[in-house]
Amino acid sequence: MGLAIATGLWLAYSGMIALCLGLERHYKQVWGRPPSSSRRRALRATGWLALAASFAASVAAWGWAMGPIGGLGLVSLAGLALVLVLPYQPRLAIGTAVAGWPVLALATLAG
């Protein structure tokens, strides 16, 4: 259960980052130049996919009744965390999402 929730949280965070970078203002904020329109579309599609996967992970963790509640909570908190870190440490906000995946993979293998 713990692992499914952690996966759900990380998917939610990664998804929110992708959606955030899909907005021109924030892409510029991080990379200093505007995104091409195809990249923007790809980022948004990835973001929505990740959020859907996060929802699935929540359902796997809590079941169909409680999963949606937990899933929305995870997405909310992931978004809030991102918004708070982004203006101070934009690269760190993204690096955290990337670095989280190998950690999660290791935890899966160990567990």
Next chain:
Amino acid sequence: MKQKTITQSLSWLHTWSGLLFGWVLFAIFLTGTLAVFDKEIDNWLRPEIPAHSLDSREAAQTALDYLQARHPHARTWNIGLPNERAPTLSVSTGEQRRGGGQALDPETGELLQVRETAGGGFFFRFHFTLNLPRLLGIWVVGLAAMAMLAALVSGIVIHKKFFKEFFTFRPAKGQRSWLDAHNATGVLVLPFHLMITYTGLVIFYLIYMPAASDALFGGDREALNRALRGMPEQHAGQGRQPPQEVAGPAPLTALPPLLAEAERVLGPLASLSIHNPGRGDARIEVRPLLGNRIELTKGQSMVFDGVTGKVLRAPAESRPSLLTQRVLAGMHFAQFGGYPMRWLYFVCGLASCAMIATGLVLFTVKRRRRHDGEGALGAALYTGAERINVSVVAGLALACVGLLWANRLLPFELAQRGGWEVRVFFLIWLATLLHACLRPWLRAWQEQLGLTAALCLGLPLLNVVTVNRGDYIPLEVTILVIGGLLAACAWKIGQPAPERALRVRTEVN
């Protein structure tokens, strides 16, 4: 006067109802957030209760042995079982009262001397009654919840760039930053805000909307409850019937297999009552722990024959109408989904508090610059709002942690000790209002947040110095983190921001 647009009207509503009800709502949300961990806080407030590793069946047997030895003639024995969240094993005799009973040492089976305390339940009760008389409090809180719903909806409408500024937060830009923070905490956690406010209203639907029950049942709550549960008449008021004839003595059935069966049907158990123990008409009523499912299963139970151990009444399945209400109520109570869900609710609750607090601050920040033009009354109002903001936001936090300090510092033997803890809570809160009125407002924010931070950071130390027992690492780590964040806030306020310092000087003087 020119006709206002809908956005302007809603903006006016959002601003003023947000300010007036925001003060109450902050208190409701902060204590509600704390109430998510009411049992854990309660454990901290009762350090005399030892941790143990007994399962509920062993604990029930310990309690039963005690009751059989000490209260052989009582008509009813009640046993509160320990669970994952709370190690308390409690016993009482006679009619079951909520939260009553004396704590037993699960290892020795003897009574424990536990300090009298308002307990973690204080935050829970304050959350929905504001410590007013129960019914009045429920009405006030309900009114505030309606205002919250109105503020949420109007907030969505007047937010000009809902999606464009979805991820926007621009710190250190004065009013802009406060608005960004208010929007971000509002928009990103919006599902939670809406859900928790709406479901909060649904809990007391019978109090807020009594028309149907008055019309159909003449206001008879018992009759309504029976109809809602689809219960046949004779099952109502189990255990309250007068004894028709005294049944002869008969030994009580063994508890463990009975509890095992109850656990199989109900999930983890919360408590049991044994009516007429030692007699032929003995009944054993077993209640489940809340939170095996979303539905709030308060009042659900399973009844066994106390001699044969046979099931007399299985738990009733709720009818769809009742189930709907109970699932909504259960979503508010957050007893389901285990600790991960509890943490989600806690952090989302903190986000709600942050949204309300930033909204309150935004009101005054916006007006600091331009209330000169609005006359003496306007100036007095904004200065007053500023003071109340300090006392409601920082002062209430101080009062909450102050209650924890009072729990350790008040003398153990003090009569009405629990009542004194509550009095300390309110005295501190009142003192913060006085303090906020007497000090320059920025200093008042800084000093009250700073003191709250200090009390949070010192809490683990206080525990070591005064009682030095108990294992509260999760609670203590959490409170250290909160203390650290508050200390950072207090420090930040002390830093002179050039534009802000200038603005303060021109306005306060």
